[in-house]
Amino acid sequence: MGRFSIIQRNGSGYGYLIYISFLIAALLLGSVFANSAMAQTRIVVIPLYTEEGREAKDGGKSTLHYRRAMGFIENQLVRHGFEVINPFAKDASEAEYNRVMERAREDSVLASREMCKKYAVDVAYIVWLSVRVKRTSDGYCKAKARLDGQGYDSAGRSLGANVSKTFKVTRRDCDDAVAEVEKEVGDVVGRKLTAWRGSRAKGSVVTSGSGVSQKPGGTQTEGGVLKRRADPLENLINVRLDGATEYEIAEVFGKVINTVTGVTEAKRYSSSLIPDNPQACFVIWRVRIEDTEPFRLQANVMKMIDDILDAGGEITLKGVPYRYTAAEIDLLKGLRPGDSTTREIQFVLDRERARDREFSGRHDPYKARQQKETN
Numbered sequence: 149m150g151r152f153s154i155i156q157r158n159g160s161g162y163g164y165l166i167y168i169s170f171l172i173a174a175l176l177l178g179s180v181f182a183n184s185a186m187a188q189t190r191i192v193v194i195p196l197y198t199e200e201g202r203e204a205k206d207g208g209k210s211t212l213h214y215r216r217a218m219g220f221i222e223n224q225l226v227r228h229g230f231e232v233i234n235p236f237a238k239d240a241s242e243a244e245y246n247r248v249m250e251r252a253r254e255d256s257v258l259a260s261r262e263m264c265k266k267y268a269v270d271v272a273y274i275v276w277l278s279v280r281v282k283r284t285s286d287g288y289c290k291a292k293a294r295l296d297g298q299g300y301d302s303a304g305r306s307l308g309a310n311v312s313k314t315f316k317v318t319r320r321d322c323d324d325a326v327a328e329v330e331k332e333v334g335d336v337v338g339r340k341l342t343a344w345r346g347s348r349a350k351g352s353v354v355t356s357g358s359g360v361s362q363k364p365g366g367t368q369t370e371g372g373v374l375k376r377r378a379d380p381l382e383n384l385i386n387v388r389l390d391g392a393t394e395y396e397i398a399e400v401f402g403k404v405i406n407t408v409t410g411v412t413e414a415k416r417y418s419s420s421l422i423p424d425n426p427q428a429c430f431v432i433w434r435v436r437i438e439d440t441e442p443f444r445l446q447a448n449v450m451k452m453i454d455d456i457l458d459a460g461g462e463i464t465l466k467g468v469p470y471r472y473t474a475a476e477i478d479l480l481k482g483l484r485p486g487d488s489t490t491r492e493i494q495f496v497l498d499r500e501r502a503r504d505r506e507f508s509g510r511h512d513p514y515k516a517r518q519q520k521e522t523n
């Protein structure tokens with residue numbers, strides 16, 4: 149009887165261990181899948197459609213053409229693991245969309261960055277589509293479409309996924325010809341962007357037999373040229389400081405950027421420091437980040453700046469000495485976060501904010517110096 153009870157206890161113990169092991173495995177797998185889901189690249193497709201001189205602002209049937217071309221591109225992007233944001237969603241007004249599209253004709257990079265910010269995405273792919281229709285001598289309708297596409301990340305960097313194609317379709321009915329051309333454009337471009345290797349070697353296309361990993365159900369996990377070009381740039385972000393008219397301010401900020409938590413490498417790319425003209429002043433760094441993300445980095449930078457101000461300009465942070473007078477760093481108390489995307493963060497020296505904070509007395513280098521002298 150005693151032996152049976154021991155066996156019973158052991159059996160229940162084994163069952164408990166198995167249950168605990170199952171829970172741990174489930175939690176681990178859940179975290180892996182959660183991280184995988186978070187790692188999805190978010191993209192918005194922005195088609196520019198022109199048919200016989202009609203513009204997007206004309207409304208009417210042009211909206212249908214946009215949606216049709218976009219839909220087949222999005223089908224392929226979703227199929228290959230992208231998180232796709234539709235610019236025609238309820239939160240995007242047609243007027244705003246048309247305004248940005250007009251700007252895209254003049255500056256694709258600017259429009260792309262603006263759309264990435266608006267829809268909170270990593271990548272914007274801009275498509276220009278023009279369709280012409282003419283009657284043939286035998287009464288058919290011949291539709292000819294020309295498509296150009298360019299991809300940018302949210303820092304305005306080209307992804308090297310430029311496309312230029314011409315399509316022709318002939319049908320008895322003109323509406324059918326136009327619809328077929330638009331469908332073909334969307335599907336072919338979507339397949340190209342998600343399957344094209346984007347390499348010079350053989351100009352090959354990823355196929356089911358080329359060793360690309362497959363999801364259950366035969367869906368490729370490879371995201372094509374957009375995914376391969378976007379991923380290496382994920383940890384390379386731009387940091388921009390606007391409004392710094394004095395070299396000392398840029399120097400302090402540069403030291404912070406080089407030593408802040410999460411940054412492994414920083415390089416200053418360009419700067420313009422013009423006395424008495426803060427709107428024309430900027431400094432741009434490109435940084436490599438690890439174990440962090442842009443918005444957390446933004447918070448870490450703000451915290452380090454506050455620590456320097458609270459020390460009156462004389463402090464050693466992470467082995468780097470800061471030896472500045474209160475006057476040299478006083479304007480830093482007006483620093484605030486500016487516009488940001490998943491690939492770029494901005495800081496602005498706001499002089500009005502600096503004056504307002506003088507009333508509160510927080511992060512005032514003069515006050516910190518006085519306290520040190522008193523002590």
